[in-house]
Every structure is written in structure tokens, then in C-alpha cells.
Amino acid sequence: xxxxxxxxxxxxxxxxxxxxxxxxxxxxxxxxxxxxxxxxxxxxxxxxxxxxxxxxxxxxxxxxxxxxxxxxxxxxxxxxxxxxxxxxxxxxxxxxxxxxxxxxxxxxxxxxxxxxxxxxxxxxxxxxxxxxxxxxxxxxxxxxxxxxxxxxxxxxxxxxxxxxxxxxxxxxxxxxxxxxxxxxxxxxxxxxxxxxxxxxxxxxxxxxx
Amino acid sequence: xxxxxxxxxxxxxxxxxxxxxxxxxxxxxxxxxxxxxxxxxxxxxxxxxxxxxxxxxxxxxxxxxxxxxxxxxxxxxxxxxxxxxxxxxxxxxxxxxxxxx
Numbered sequence: 001x002x003x004x005x006x007x008x009x010x011x012x013x014x015x016x017x018x019x020x021x022x023x024x025x026x027x028x029x030x031x032x033x034x035x036x037x038x039x040x041x042x043x044x045x046x047x048x049x050x051x052x053x054x055x056x057x058x059x060x061x062x063x064x065x066x067x068x069x070x071x072x073x074x075x076x077x078x079x080x081x082x083x084x085x086x087x088x089x090x091x092x093x094x095x096x097x098x099x100x101x102x103x104x105x106x107x108x109x110x111x112x113x114x115x116x117x118x119x120x121x122x123x124x125x126x127x128x129x130x131x132x133x134x135x136x137x138x139x140x141x142x143x144x145x146x147x148x149x150x151x152x153x154x155x156x157x158x159x160x161x162x163x164x165x166x167x168x169x170x171x172x173x174x175x176x177x178x179x180x181x182x183x184x185x186x187x188x189x190x191x192x193x194x195x196x197x198x199x200x201x202x203x204x205x206x207x208x209x
Numbered sequence: 210x211x212x213x214x215x216x217x218x219x220x221x222x223x224x225x226x227x228x229x230x231x232x233x234x235x236x237x238x239x240x241x242x243x244x245x246x247x248x249x250x251x252x253x254x255x256x257x258x259x260x261x262x263x264x265x266x267x268x269x270x271x272x273x274x275x276x277x278x279x280x281x282x283x284x285x286x287x288x289x290x291x292x293x294x295x296x297x298x299x300x301x302x303x304x305x306x307x308x309x310x
Contacts, residue, residue, distance in 0.1 A: 022274045023273065028277075032281075035285050039288050046289075050296045053249055058245075068236065068239075072232065079225060079229060083221060085267075086218070187268055190267045193263060194268075197263065201235050202253075205235055205248075206239075206248065
């Protein structure tokens with residue numbers, strides 16, 4: 001490298017300050033997105049919580065079997081997918097690429113399983129006459145609106161996550177993306193899991209008969 | 210720009226088991242048929258503990274620089290607490306509506 005090139009490189013380096021957080025920009029961007037999204041979910045869950053507690057005639061349609069049992073299965077599946085995602089990130093960071101790809105595949109499979117269980121439940125409820133603004137049990141119509149609204153927004157996040165993990169997996173496999181991308185995607189996936197930690201007790205367990 | 214050293218899989222498995230146990234406790238509380246407001250309060254406390262475990266371990270916040278935690282989490286908590294203050298006011302306004310003619 002010539003002297004002028006070295007000088008230019010040093011000057012360029014001096015102009016760029018290090019991150020105060022010690023993390024790459026994409027990871028910081030993901031954290032900021034997560035905080036913004038947490039506020040969105042916070043708003044709809046607060047609104048739901050107040051409606052649920054303020055309304056003594058609120059419909060509680062769920063029996064332990066099959067709905068809550070299905071909800072517990074979905075929760076275990078999603079929590080396990082977070083563990084497999086951690087496995088993928090750890091393997092990617094330590095240079096074990098094939099192990100990381102395997103864990104990413106398992107995470108996608110579990111995410112797809114969660115979505116399938118969710119859609120099966122929705123189909124059963126729609127078959128019973130539940131709609132966004134229709135309550136077949138004769139109570140307040142708000143139950144359908146809040147249930148399908150909150151779980152639908154979460155399901156959209158899960159499906160998006162599965163697609164994004166698929167894209168990242170392909171890029172990582174072809175060496176166009178690196179372990180940092182896997183970690184950033186992992187943050188999103190854990191956030192989706194974290195939101196479910198609030199949705200399951202508030203929307204399912206609070207509505208057991 | 211590397212994060213601080215993250216723990217091995219063993220700790221993650223322990224956290225995962227802890228989260229499953231909390232889910233079990235939530236289901237057990239539900240089957241005890243408590244009053245709606247009491248159940249809501251207890252479930253929220255357990256959900257916040259779960260979220261904390263997820264944030265600190267699965268999302269590695271515990272192993273990042275403290276500046277990241279202090280820049281993000283207090284701001285989020287303040288926004289959520291403010292929402293908690295504004296929502297009851299929204300319900301009060303709903304009751305103040307004039308009846309339809």
C-alpha cells in the first residue's frame with residue numbers, strides 16, 4: 001500500500017467514530033425497530049386489558065381442552081424455537097456454519113408449526129361462527145375484534161420471521177451474509193417470542209371459562 | 210465491534226426450562242379461577258419476568274454494553290407507563306358521551 005493511500009485510510013478512520021453501544025449499525029437498527037414494535041403491541045394489549053377488565057359481561061369462550069391445551073403447545077413450540085435460534089447464533093459466531101444452518105432450519109420448522117397450529121385454531125373458531133364483529137355466544141362483539149386483531153398481528157410477525165429466517169439462511173449458506181446477520185435476525189425472532197409471552201396469558205388464559 | 214462474551218448453551222437451556230415453568234405457573238393460576246383483576250395482575254407480573262429473561266439472556270442484553278440497556282429499556286417503560294395513565298382517561302371520555310337523540 002502506498003503512503004498516500006495509508007494516509008487517506010488513517011484520515012477516513014479518524015473521521016468515523018466508534019459506536020457508543022459497541023454494536024454494528026444493523027443490530028442497533030433492529031433494536032430500535034423492536035422498541036417501536038413493542039410500543040405498538042403495548043398499545044393494543046393495554047387497550048384490550050382495559051376493555052377486558054372494565055366489561056363484566058365479557059365472553060370467556062375457551063375451555064382447557066382443546067383451546068388452552070393448543071395454546072400451551074404453541075407456547076412450548078415458540079419458546080423452543082427461541083432456544084434453537086440461540087443455537088444458530090452461537091454456532092454462527094463460533095464459525096460452525098453447518099450447525100448454524102441446521103439450527104436455522106429447525107427454527108423455521110418450529111415457526112411454521114406455530115403458524116399452522118394458530119391457523120387451525122382460527123379455522124375452528126370461524127367454523128363456530130366467530131368473526132371480527134360477531135359473537136356466536138351472544139356477548140359483546142369486542143371479543144372477536146380483540147382476539148383476531150391481536151393474534152393476527154402476532155401471527156403476521158411470525159410468518160414474516162419465518163420468511164426472513166429463510167432469506168438469511170440462504171444468504172448465509174452462500175456466504176453473502178455473515179454471523180452478524182444471523183444474530184440480528186435472531187433478535188427479531190426472540191422479540192416475536194417475547195410478545196407471545198404477553199399474548200398467551202392475556203388473550204387466552206384470561207378468557208378461560 | 211464485538212459484544213461481550215456470551216454464555217454457553219447450558220445457560221440458555223436453563224433459561225428455557227425456567228420460561229416453561231413460568232408458563233406452567235400461569236396455567237395453574239388460571240385454573241384457580243381468581244377474580245379477573247387479580248388474575249390479570251398476577252399474569253402480567255409473570256409475563257414481565259418472562260420478558261426480562263428473554264431480553265437479558267436470549268436477546269443478549271445482559272452481555273452488551275450497559276449504555277444500550279439504559280438507552281432503550283427505560284424509554285420503553287416510560288412510554289408503557291404513560292399509556293397506562295392515558296387509557297383510563299379514554300374510558301372516562303367514552304362514558305361522558307351524550308346519549309344519541
